[in-house]
Amino acid sequence: MKKTFRIGGVHPHDNKISAEAAIEIFPAIETAYVSMAQHLGAPATPVVAVGDHVKVGQVIAEPAGFISGFVHSPVSGTVKSIGPRADIAGNLVPHVEITVEGDEWMEDIDRSDTVVKDIPYTPEEIIEKVKKAGVVGLGGASFPTHVKLAPPKDKKAECVILNGTECEPYLTSDDRIMRERPREILIGGAIMMKALGVTRGYVGIEENKPAAIASMTEAAREFPQIEVVVLKKRYPQGGEKQLIDAVIRRQVPSGALPIDTGAVVQNVGTSLAVYEAVQKNKPLIDNVITVTGGCLPVQHNYKVRIGTPMSKILEVAGGVPEKAAKVISGGPMMGRAIANLDAATVKANGAILVLTEAETRRKPESNCIRCAKCASACPMGLEPWLLNKLSRAGGRFDELEKERVFDCIECGCCSFTCPAQIPLVDMIRISKAEVMKIMRSRPKK
Amino acid sequence: MTGTILITIACLVALGLLFAVVLYFVAQKFKVEEDPRIATVESILPGANCGGCGQAGCHAFAENVVKAPSMEGFFCPVGGNPVMAKVAQALGRAVEESAPKVAVVRCNGTLASRPRTNVYDGYASCKVMASLYSGDTGCKFGCLGKGDCEAACKFDAIHVDPEKGVAVVDENKCTACGACVKACPKSIIELRPKGFKNRRVTVLCVNKDKGALTRKACTAGCIGCGKCAKTCPFGAITVENNVAYIDFTKCKLCRKCVEVCPTHAINEVNFPPKPVIAKPNEENV
């Protein structure tokens, strides 16, 4: 029997309509807007000045704290300005604007197609290289990868799980890289295993990607330590905690970190970035973005330089159709709606999804009929209906904390399944923020 | 037959007496000693339990004010000075008068002056909306118009005007309890003194963006040009972070700033209409 996680989950329609579109190199852009906040944690500090000439792969910003990251120039050209620019949510974030001139790369980057399998580096060297290359988790949370590769001393990693589930509907960028570059992904996995000092690796792939499963299984013959695990199709299998449960049957206790189960989960895209960083000296300057949606005439999987405006990508992909109502960065379950199409891509952008009004418009909310479908769907075993009830009417935050509102991973299963169209995740999200405020204000014991 | 009735009555009377005695002793045993002044103070308070005083409710207010050595730090915004005077009298203390206040929504970005750039389709709550993105207009600071303040108000004194798209305070009902100030995720609402004859001059904008950006987002926004600050004879206006602010302790209600403001972001209320210059009376607060 195929494995899957043990609690909750839903089955949204797959819609992997861009799965057969091979990865295309996105055409050169005129201007790149590189955000300084491309990772979880403190925004990076720019180390270039206006008027400086930069090459592709040159460091333009350095980390401003432990949880932060390097940012490299994705293009070659002249720094035109450094200052605030609106991100996809319309909030101002420091950006470095670079006018593109030619395509001159840093000399130490290996741009050949040769696959380098041998890993001559020590774990420390690997972590340093990953850090210097500005690699972050590409599954969505953009957590700096080097931090994950160096777990606290009292925790012991036992295995690496590569996340190739891509459980969100529509998205196909991971599917494409698994089909086109399986060996590189697995070498990336092997590098991370070496860095963590573990001998066991898994690649979790959902059954709806047979071509990716075939190519990864074929490539995995060279890597006896890495096993390809075929998983049942079920959302949110790509959630870190759910994937650990599905692959090695261990559940992360409430309040604990995934590393407490001994597993380190990395997205296959991250794995590819780690491979390129360590074996090819190539920092994270581009990523594969799925441009999809039922209303688009053609679907694409583009390899895009970071800092490309979304509007430019949509324009090259064939323009936004008249009936488009919402543009989402990411998938329909957890992606973020884009309010500002001129915002530039960041490292963790995996998709641009265009939906029509009929596909996405919310319907009016009605009374909760207590069907408990939300509780059945919740992959964390919570009771969203109760959290919703406690969130309303002023909010009973002490009870919310007891009902483990912090366990919520905001996967959206409850809202997705609710027949009364109650925006359960919206409510839980604001409660989490409120409870967090209260907890922070409490005197520490 | 009568025998049965008599027995029944006798039993019930006996039971009633027994329970009365038991209840009496239980009440004595578990009696909570409470300062009688707490009840007195509580009866003076309005009893709205709004929490505007910063306490958990009227009873908590009464309890704490009785325990406290002076009236300092205690003020019931709902009851205002008359109630506080009574409370002070009941406790035999002196009280300082404080100026009555009113909530002022510092945003004049109506639907007409602040065009919508996208359509919000989530749960109708400013808090949810503010945590998601900058808002459905070009202005990142203005009123989101989803009515968190309206929901928080216990006195039906603040409403989102559907035609303007911003919250509007009914100053006759407003008790300045401050619930809306806390509820607003954009921190637009401010408690300001009601002023002489309820007359006030306020900058109805909190946009900290540079002037050009503000003007692009909203025609009624403060662009931080500083004309008002230069004009003000009393030095009551400061411009910081591209937005002007009128210090109500210094403002003498001369209204010179209102005239010079190029975007009409400075608003006057409850002044008699000027005879010469016919100016649309914008009653936004």
Next chain:
Amino acid sequence: MNKLLVSPSPHTHGKESTQSIMRDVLIALAPAMLVSILSSGWSALMLILVGAAACVLTEFLIQKYLLKRPVTVSDLSAVVTGCLLALNLPPNSPWWLIVIGSVVAIGVAKMTFGGLGQNIFNPALVGRVFLLVSFPVLMTTWDDSGSMFGLVDAFSGATPLGAVKEGLKNGMTLSELTADNLTFSQQFFFNMGGSAGEFSAVALILGFIYLLCRRVIKATIPVTILCTVFVVSGIFWLADPERFTNPVFNLFTGGLLLGAIFMATDYVTSPMTTKGQIIFGIGIGLITVFVRYFGSYPEGVSFAILIMNCTVPLLNKYCKPRRFGEVKK
């Protein structure tokens, strides 16, 4: 391009709505309604139509004129209540009876608590029990003289459970009583006597299967109720077969199937977690058997469900789902 929509995630929704769920319940009730119409004729059809119409109208009037709130009758929940109430009455009941029942069901049991999702008791059952205690004779005798399809011979009398209870009270033994009683297949396929919805176990089970396939309900509650009734009545029957009816008779007579499948599984008035649902089901099963054996009413399903409805808030509070991370390694 128009202005973009912006909302928090998720940006897509499943196909289910309150209306689609209620529609599924109505479809599941269709076989039972069909059987009652075929066997009792126009009177049964009239009952269903009047019931549904009265419930919808009551809800509409209360929401529109009394509460002045948006009218939500289009969610079909009132129609379901009306149909269930109709299936809970003898098929030849006069029209005014179901109107009274509907007004009580919607007006008292549902809207006073705040409408759909807020009520503590199952509205259709409150309506039924109200009628049962107010009009006991009308509610427990059954008459088929109006049958126009001629499927069965005209039959008039008490329900099987009523007959057994009456007989036992008069000192008869069960073997005497059941000498001319129904065979198992009759009970299973076409059990004459009882309310409109209690005729055919097959029709009800068909509805049950439909609800399970559409994932409208889970099997937990009905299965626990039926198992409990079977086991508990089995123990009594083994102890004294002359006094207590046999378990199979208990399963397929009266409103047990109708109650277990359609009334006890009502979302609003049943527990949310599997653990709670099992306790709820066992409670209903036990109370049903005890009322049938020892109570003064022949039938106990309605009372059992209503009594267990009271425990739902408590069950919801103490029976929590299995949280992620709480399993043994």
